[in-house]
Amino acid sequence: MIASLVANVLEALRIGTGFLWTAAWAIIMGLIITSWVQVYVSKERMAQLLGSESISSLAKATGFGAASSGCSFGAAAIAKGLFRKGAHPMNTLAFMFASTNLIVELGLMILILLGWEFLVAELLGGLILILVMGIIIHFTLPEEMFERARDELNARDSEGGIEMDPTCGMEGSEEFTLVTDGGDTLEFCSQGCMETYEQKLAGQGGWRTELTSWGGWYKLGNQYRKEWSMLYKDVIAGFLISGFVIVFVPQSVWNTLFLKGSSTFVSAENAVMGVAIAVISFVGSIGNVPFAVALWSGGVSFAGVIAFVYADLITIPVLNVYRKYYGWRVMLYIFGVFFVTMAFTGFLMEELFDLFGIVPNLAGGKTATEQTYFELNYTFVLNIIAFALSGFLYYVYRKGLGAPSQIRDPVCGMRVEPNGISVTHDDETFYFCSETCKRAFEREPETYRSRSWEGLPSEPTHEDHGHDHR
Structure with a gap:
């Protein structure tokens, strides 16, 4: 009994770390690209550009979000800052979804672990989801409730002396302050964000010029470090949990929760259940991709898996953040809008892919337990390159901190x-x-x-x- 348990635990760890090894280069390369965008794409006027309810503002919110990737909690914090400064609720939610679902590192992970069909569904479905969400909000938005929440948020933050970090949008601290030439006192969440802000003020032109200086590389290394500090817990938890789910959750559980068959009703039920499982999974951001692999390995339908991937913004811990920011009523509205749009889009993707005959076939490949993860192949080479780049950025960061x-x-x-x-x-x-x-x-x-x-x-x-x- 004990020997069997130990063997299963070791197998779960092998699968979880194997998934992580397979996707490591994609995560690192994605975060490097994300860090580059974060450093060199200006977002100072973002809130002003997202203040109106229009297709143009919705598109800008989507673009800003895709260029401002982060973990679910980071996205919620930045969106809070945008909302507080006047961004429309529709654009605020679109920004959050884009910053956690339409990002480079997530796309690379989905491509490697789940396949190109899921990547297309994530990108195409993500745009459709934002459009559908915008339509729902247009007809259902309780404007007075949101304006009241905005006023209460501003009043609460002002009474508590809370200032937003102008670099990342997180809550600032009196420990890290900077007085501008105009006499304004800015608060930052960390020394790194304060240095990033200072260096942006001292920036010398475009990214080509910046990349010829150690200072420019330090900015990139500093941002890369911050991206990892937000994501590493979700990444590690997601991969390890996926291994244990594959090994320890019986097939009968998935058969009970997710109906089998090819009818429209089955597709809809699977999509709804996929979102519901995400809510209670406690795994957000890119950490839910390996969990999605576990669902796919368990025979969950395409609709259920892709809907699960969409739903990292309504896990219980993230919902609790919304409650703290905006109150129960706004949190429930956000939850309802996200749940409906995520489940509907997951269902729509399976129906659309089925129409074109491109729903992936689970039976065509090896199971997670049959795969060999640690081999001398292209993954090994790409990981070595990615680890070397990561080490170089860390060296530059340390060089910038401590000559x-x-x-x-x-x-x-x-x-x-x-x-x-x-x-x-x-x-x-x-x-x-x-x-x-x-x-x-x-x-x-x-x-x-x-x-x-x-x-x-x-x-x-x-x-x-x-x-x-x-």
Whole structure:
């Protein structure tokens, strides 16, 4: 009995880690691309652009969301900031869905673990879902309830002294503050977000220019670190849970919950049940993809699986976040709109794919227990490349945080050594991470020499050497 249990646990771990190994390069590459977009795509005017109820605003919300990917909780926090500043509820919900479902890393994972059919259903279905959601909200939105929730949210945050981090939209902290040239005090959730904001102010043009400087790479490394800090728990939990579900959940459970057959009613029931399972799964963001693989391995229909993937924004923990932000009534409305649109779109995707004869055939491949995950193949090579890139970004991030001399490049804020590129201006020596930053300083020396990076000097003093002021 004990030997059998141990064998099953080991098999569950083998499958879970095997899934993670298979998708690791896709997650890393996706997060690198996401980090690049986050750093170089400006979102300052986002809330103003999402204030009206229109197809144009809905499309902008979808685009902004796809370019602002994150975990379910991060998406909810950013959406709260947008809503608080005036974004329409329809655009707020569209932003949340796009930022967790129409993103690079999720698409790559779905392609690798589930196949191209699921990827098409995720992307096409995601756009249809947002459109259907917009129609439902247009005809059902309780505007007074949402305006009241917005007023209460602003009042509560003001009374509590809560400020939103202008970098990520999360709740700011008095520990990390910055006074702008206009005298406004900004609060950030972390040192990393504050540095990102400072460096954006000091940015020198487009991404091509940024990528020639260590400061530009530091921004990318810092954002990449933040993306991982939001997602790693969901990723690890999703993969490990999927292994245990495949091994320990009997087939009879899936047969009971999900009806079998090829009728329209069966497809609809599977889609509804897929969303319901997602609500109680407690697995959000990209972590629900390996769980979806477990459902697919258990014989759940295409409609049920794709509806489950859509539904990471209405898991119980995320619903509780909505309740804290907006109150019970708004939370229930959001839940109802998301549940209906996610289940309907899952059902629609199966009917549409069946019409064109492209519903994937589960019986055509190996089961999760039959697969060999750790082999010397293209996955191994891609993972090595991805891990190397990840290590490089971490190195750049650490380099930016802790050069022993603690000297700051006055242009981009990168910490640099006192033996690199330098310029002397008015008898003061300034050091730079790259020729790009040096040229920027030479064009406008007075602009940059007065900039204070956390009070650190641009020229080293005796006390600075060998000490970490962080």
